Amino acid sequence: MELKIGDKIPNFTAKDANGTDFDSQNIVGQKPLVIYFYPKDNTPGCTTQACSFRDQYEDFKDLGAEVIGISSDTVASHLKFSKQFKLPFILLSDFDKKIRKAFGVPTGMFGLLPGRVTYVTDKNGVIKMIFDSMLAAKHIPKALQAIKKLVS
Template identity: 85%
Template sequence: MELKVGDTIPHFMAKDTNGTDFDSRNVVGQKPLVIYFYPKDNSPGCTAQACSFRDQYEDFKDLGAEVIGISSDSVASHQKFSKQFKLPFILLSDSDKKIRKLFGVPSGMFGLLPGRVTYVTDKNGVVQMIFDSILATKHIPKALEAIKKLV
């Protein structure tokens, strides 16, 4: 099942960059969110995307929103990736791909790569925008524009 605009973000749990248990109930329904799924830590597109979110993170925070990146990489991989590129936002490890399945994130590149999809929710946890594109850096302005419309 694929999440659509108007759906509420389902409950999920994962390990964050510090290996701490992350419970979506602590943020979903509290503030606007940008939840982005990406294929892999340290790949060129994913690094460009993460660094673009990093560079505009304060703009999201100023609007009261939180950014969460999710991939199937391990906590150790996320720690290294986050430290290397000084990422100020949450990265979640979805090693069993349960969250990806819960959201219904489609695969990209003829099913060879995990898809790259960004979800923007309002403060009630309702999906307001879904952007599905392999073009990594296009996600940031789309997400920021969607958040601005909510505030």
Template identity: 75%
Template sequence: MALKIGDRIPDFLAKDAKGDDFDSRELIEKKPLVIYFYPKDNTPGCTAEACGFRDQYEDFKDLGAEVIGISSDSVDSHQKFAKQYKLPFILLSDSDKNIRKLFGVPSNIFGLLPGRVTYVVDRNGVIKLIFDSMMAAKHMPRALEMIREISEGRAK
């Protein structure tokens, strides 16, 4: 079952692009999070989306938020992707698609491609925005707008 606005995000574990263990409980209830699921490293849309988050990353950090990108690519693939495009945020490998299932991220294009969904979560781990669109360039601006609302106390 897919998560909805107002739900608390589930705890999850994964490997990051460095091969280190990542535990979501280390960030939940400490800072707002942007968690974006994307189909695949080094594809045109996913690269544009990642570079959009990279280019505005300091704005997210200045607002106290962390950005986390998740796909089913391997740790090695993430490491190369992050290095090639100088991605400063966390990339997580969800090779078994368990995190995608936990969130209920749908597949798109007749189930052939993993979905592209961004979740913005407040400091308490509560989902404030779910943006489900294959339009890669639209995710970062929507996420940044919601993080601003959260930081200014305007988020519902």
């Protein structure tokens, strides 16, 4: 079942790029979130998207929001990707695709690729914006605009 605007995000746990346990319950209720699902580390579109979030990360932080990237890559892959491109935000390994399924992220490219979807939630974990597009660079301005609306 696909999550919709107005739904509360499900609780989820995963390992971050450092192998540390991440629990969404520790952050929901604290700040707005930008949670973006992407197909794969070190691919052209995903690298563009991650680097764009990196370049705008301070803008999100200044607005009190946290950015979380999620793909089914391993912790080791995330660590390498994160170090190579100096990514300052959280990357989570959804190796068993449980988080992707819990959000109902659709597949892209006729079911060949894991989908690229960005969710923006308020600090209580209620979804305020969903952007589903394989156009990687389009996600960052959409997410930033949604966060600005939330905090104004």
